[in-house]
Amino acid sequence: MQLELEWPFKRHAGIFAGTQKYAGEHSWQSIVDENPDATLQKYSGNPASYDGIIARATGKLARRAARANIPVVNVWLSSPAAASLPGVFPDYSAQGRLRAEHLLTRGFSHFAALTADENRGESLELEAFTNTVREAGYRCASAKVSLDAFSGIHWRRTERTIATWMSGWKRPIGIYIGTELLGRVVAQACHNRGWRVPEDVAIIAGRNEEMLCESLHPTLSSMEVGYDHIGYEAARLLDRLMNGEPPPRGPILIPPEGVVVRESTDFFAVDDPLIAAALRFIAANSHLEIGQDDVARAVDTGSRTLQRRFQKHLKRPIAAEIRRVRIERAKRELAQGSLPLKEIARKVGFGETMQMYTVFRRDLGVTPSQYRKDRENRQT
The missing domain is CATH 3.40.50.2300 (Response regulator)
Structure with missing residues (x-):
């Protein structure tokens, strides 16, 4: 070897x-x-x-x-x-398509990508990402940095490249970055500019190196290659x-x-400010016992009005979005640690273990225990 x-x-x-x-x-x-x-x-x-x-x-x-x-x-x-x-x-091309599809399903219509020059895998991924975005009717602003991006003179050049690249963005924007390290650099650059991740900039980066993806906030969505x-x-x-x-x-x-969804893309980009405010409320409070009436009160509108706007912009009801957020957070807890199912159910907002079990079976086709076991098997 x-x-x-x-x-x-x-x-x-x-x-x-x-x-x-x-x-x-x-x-x-x-x-x-x-x-x-x-x-x-x-x-x-x-x-x-x-x-x-x-x-x-x-x-x-x-x-x-x-x-x-x-x-x-x-x-x-x-x-x-x-x-x-x-x-x-x-299959780098398949990875590029999945990354683009993930951001497209989040409602983004502006896209950008940052990859390493002379890396064949990232070049294939970028091509597939760009083509998928183009087929959906959008454009992608791409930039490349040196393979030695973090060394000496190359790092100063990398900083200038990233700054110029970011200055041309129209937010909210979904971006693909070739490595987790560069993903962290861009997330920090967003923070320095006062931009929010994921509300202004949604980032999917690298190939799921857990130490880099999970150790800092925002945690980074990534690709599990296998x-x-x-x-x-x-x-x-x-x-x-x-x-x-x-x-x-x-x-x-x-x-x-598949894509491992974490905080950096756990967001839906919408033009409607009322829906955007409702999504922010759900993201911040999904671990609590909330329903559609609570969401409507939080954004100072009627439940029926908000429900119609959800169906128009997201093609699903408010309850489905609350459930989706809880599922994604439960999946992260199941994949990242060994908390008992009962504690995870309470932590993410399902309340009871049986409720989480029912939702997982209906929406994912597996039980929470099976999901955790599958993730553990992939990592061994």
């Missing part, structure tokens, strides 16, 4: 975990080798110490493995050897190659598991 395991990111550790799951099921002996190209050179002309390689493959590794007739599965789309090696990658699945499928492909099967004609693309 050559996966840069000193970096505790999912794209490394998750893929490694997936390969080891497959290895354990098939009684493989795994070797972690940070320099497999050097190992192959050392054993030049002699049997190598392994039968196959899963790696973020360099060009040198690809050449030496080919000379030694050792199959390699590449899990790094930006690899210089990506075109010559069989690979297993995230890197463990990529690792497992990479090991399955390597198994076939080691048994003499031909490589697939193209890369194997693994669809994302």
Whole structure:
């Protein structure tokens, strides 16, 4: 394995975990080798110490493995050897579409994106994001920064790029950002300008590195890629190659598991100020025992009037929006911790465990316990 395991990111550790799951099921002996190209050179002309390689493959590794007739599965789309090696990658285009669809369903009509230059995955994601927004009749203001955005002179350039990019926004706006770190930078820049997240700027960023997404407020909505699945499928492909099967004609693309919704996009953008005020009240008070009459009183209008406006702008009743907010917050609690179901039900506004159970079964097709178990399985 050559996966840069000193970096505790999912794209490394998750893929490694997936390969080891497959290895354990098939009684493989795994070797972690940070320099497999050097190992192959050392054993030049002699049997190598392994039968196959899963790696973020360099060009040198690809050449030496080919000379030694050792199959390699590449899990790094930006690899210089990506075109010559069989690979297993995230479906970046599907991720881009999901990000755009998530923001579109939040009611946004202005969009922007910030990605790293020379990153093939983010380029594919940006293209799909932009195309999906365009198909809905809108435009996307995109900007790119260096892969070394946080170092020296590049950081000062990055700050200028972000400032210029943000100055052209028309709010409220939904934005896609390639990494969680840049997502944090933009969220802070919004705060410095007095802009609210998510009311003025809704942010979906990166690939669900929990420490970066959940440790600060606002918590960041992100994309759960399923890197463990990529690792497992990479090991399955390597198994076939080691048994003499031909490589697939193209890369194997693994669809994302979905958007993890957090505070940074937990909002609906609407032009109607009455609806906007009602949504803010629901977001701030959904953990309490509130109903449509409470929401109407909070925005100083009649229940019937507000109900008609909800149906016109959001295509659903007030009660459905209250329920949606509670579900999203319950999902976060279930995914992020080990609080008892009874405590979560009270904390997010369902009151009783059975009420939360009924809503989850009806709206999501799973029980709260099943949802938590599914999330835990994806992370192991």
